Amino acid sequence: xxxxxxxxxxxxxxHARPAALLVSRTSQSQSxxxxxxxxxxxDGRSILGIMTLxxxxxxxxxxxxxxxxxEHVAAEIQQLFQQEFAS
Numbered sequence: 001x002x003x004x005x006x007x008x009x010x011x012x013x014x015h016a017r018p019a020a021l022l023v024s025r026t027s028q029s030q031s032x033x034x035x036x037x038x039x040x041x042x043d044g045r046s047i048l049g050i051m052t053l054x055x056x057x058x059x060x061x062x063x064x065x066x067x068x069x070x071e072h073v074a075a076e077i078q079q080l081f082q083q084e085f086a087s
Contacts, residue, residue: 001064001065001066001070002065002071002074003062003063003064003065004062004063004078005060005061005062005063006060006061006078006081007060007061008055008058008059008061009057009081009084010057010084010085011057012057013054013057014050014051015051016051018085019047019050019051020047021080021085022044022085023044023045023046023047025076025077025080026044027045029065029069029072030067031066031067031068031070031073032064032065032066032067033045033064033065033073033077034064035050035053035055035062035063036062037054037055037059040052040053044077063077065077
């Protein structure tokens with residue numbers, strides 16, 4: 001299992017468009033992905049779950065990736081956050 005933290009730097013937080021980009025990357029994975037925002041947790045493959053976390057700019061998320069392709073998926077997720085979800 002890989003666990004890492006990211007800080008949300010995009011204006012408006014993890015709203016619909018960046019959440020959809022995240023889900024499009026994670027849904028192709030064989031690994032289980034969990035996002036934690038404080039006490040709230042969501043499946044990284046669920047856009048509705050991610051949206052209910054209410055992730056705002058400046059929030060610190062803990063992301064857990066567990067599975068056969070965890071290293072690849074964790075790197076892709078980190079890259080999304082570093083590039084502020086620019087496509």
